């Protein structure tokens with residue numbers, strides 16, 4: 001039995017009363033929340049800092065872990081995507097599995113207890129089966145040609161079956177508006193709705209994504225030209241990418257919009273009106289790595305968007321660490337307080353994944369994991385306590 005307290009204990013949504021002690025059994029399950037006065041002082045582990053629930057990383061690509069330090073920085077989304085496509089198979093599966101293993105271990109040490117992980121293959125499946133981290137796998141589909149929607153969808157279902165057979169939580173997701181046809185997005189989100197599972201889509205990661213939809217101009221055309229994929233069938237919509245696809249998203253299910261770097265107030269207003277189960281994921285370090293810019297996080301907060309945090313992959317990040325994402329936001333948006341950031345990192349992510357009864361809150365009968373957050377020269381640090 002352990003009795004843990006700190007200067008402040010953050011439940012996932014708010015601070016608990018200052019005398020609270022979290023009681024853990026030897027399986028790290030929270031079995032009680034009691035007042036300090038009920039204990040002898042010698043029984044209590046007291047920490048200077050904030051104790052929070054374990055972190056939830058809502059957007060990761062484990063299977064790209066071997067691309068760490070392999071992709072040039074700040075070259076924009078099209079060069080980044082071409083670089084990833086060129087390099088992702090430039091290794092043997094042994095090294096790829098080793099990189100996945102290291103990434104999983106590092107996330108665990110960084111206090112991450114649950115991950116929403118994008119997968120295009122089953123490469124990460126064996127690690128997920130034995131990992132101490134809870135994974136929800138988002139099987140990601142790509143294909144802008146509407147005629148191919150059916151066959152791509154069937155291939156995706158086959159991949160999800162393999163994760164299901166291994167008792168791993170999973171659902172289908174579309175990669176991004178500029179890479180997935182509306183027909184395929186509709187099929188994906190309808191199937192998630194039937195299975196009552198969350199889904200996600202990369203959203204407005206670059207200005208070229210919006211230009212592609214508004215006028216069928218800009219850098220995305222270079223991407224398709226470079227890949228030798230004809231896109232004659234694609235018609236511009238005179239609207240931003242998000243506004244162009246909102247009508248095909250199923251609005252009954254938790255849907256994560258990832259990045260939102262070039263999302264404006266009108267996009268947010270319309271999206272929140274149409275879709276009541278939207279979550280907005282921030283991956284600030286990846287945004288700086290690829291586009292050297294950040295989303296308007298204060299605007300997203302002002303407009304009541306429910307924000308979560310993600311690390312994206314090691315192709316676009318030096319580390320898979322939620323505390324590093326928090327530090328980057330804090331550096332560029334010093335007015336955002338640590339409680340708001342910790343709620344993004346814990347409760348909001350768990351709520352999106354539908355695991356809020358197990359993770360993301362310090363609650364009795366959960367093994368939510370406990371992290372100690374301390375501040376050292378303006379930078380937050382995390383230590384895993386359980």
Ligand SMILES: [Zn+2]
Pocket residue numbers: 059060061118202258312313
């Ligand atoms: Zn991503």
